Amino acid sequence: MSPRRTDPRTRSTLVDIAAGLLAGEGPQALSARRVAAEAGSSTMAVYTNFGGMSGLVREMVHEGFARLEAYFSQVAATGDPVADMALLGRAYRRNALTNPHLYAVMFGGANPAGFSLNAEDRQYGRYTLGTVVECATRCIEAGRFDSGDAELVAHQLWTAVHGLVTLELGEYLIEPCNAGVVFEAQLIGLMVGAGDDVESAVRSVRSSRTRLATELGDPDPDE
Template sequence: MTAPLRTRRDELTRIALELLEAEGPEAVSTRRVAAAYGASTMAVYSEFGSLGGLVASVVDAGFGLLAAEMATVPSTGDPVADLVQLGERYRSFAHEHPHLYRVIYAVSPLAGHRRDGAELMQGAEAFEVMHAVVRRAYRDGRLSVGTPYAAALQLWISWHGLVVAELAGYVDAMPAPPEPLVASWMRALAVGLGDDAEAAARSIPFTA
């Protein structure tokens, strides 16, 4: 089956994404994107309406890549263990695409455009991948405190905080904890959300 032809919007987004990944958010501008496409800046504005429109398209593409990566984590009979693997895949994505990660989560502005308000909800698709596994943990009786949505939010905030601290170099600069960092706090979070301590230890071994 023939792949669909890329539109001008697709191409401009791809160029901006490649500039971001290769050189960082400061490298992306309407001028550079248009020049790489072989047109004037009017091509960008006529396609997206504004710089913010181009940024939103890049962010959509970035979250699509993240959601697709997280969706590759296989589902097993242990939803708590699956949540750890899901978080590790999320963490790996951030380390493999640090510039993109910072932009999609509004840690860094892209081309000087800082997103706010409703724009920050663009990551709902990626969040839903984690939320679905959390719901399974509640259905299976592993987690029980609060609601699945609140638990998924706590889980995402925990992984996001770790990733931002790692990307900034804070984690490497601090003395190593006596127990594996991720496994120990994931066990604590699971138990805090209602999991049995022994079950959490089996699902999240310190060797993981």
């Protein structure tokens, strides 16, 4: 007998529901019965698609990073690598705002206690950082960033943007220093900190903002 085929739309729905339950109600809300009920399906859907709840929890992490990679993949490499880098930062933030529940699971903001996540699961999405490392390399080669370790630069940029996004999702950034205001200033500061001159950094960051809708297909969250 051939294995039962799974519907990718059902998988995505179950993942989103489980992530929402985990973020909103905690790990006690995670059960095959509850997830299936929220999806309007039977518990068999959880077992058919993921082999059980532990598989569903792992899939939340994998799916979260897959969606981040999908955003990153839309950022084209251009003759202005600093603008490309700023747009990667915007893509990171946009993914988090679009998928806040998955974002919380990806980085431990929602702890799936009782379900096993190993180190490999936690580090699953680190390959997405390769896109940022490649862009940092181009920034260095173009003389826009100081010579140095592109991977270290990528990590510094990642941790900085991640920190802002985490505060934004927690609704800590309010007027007059709301997330949009802080984020624009942060992008410029990060590029200058990496070695770019202020005038060029401002120009590139502004350019990245105009590319947001055309390349990522999303409106600017700050407009």
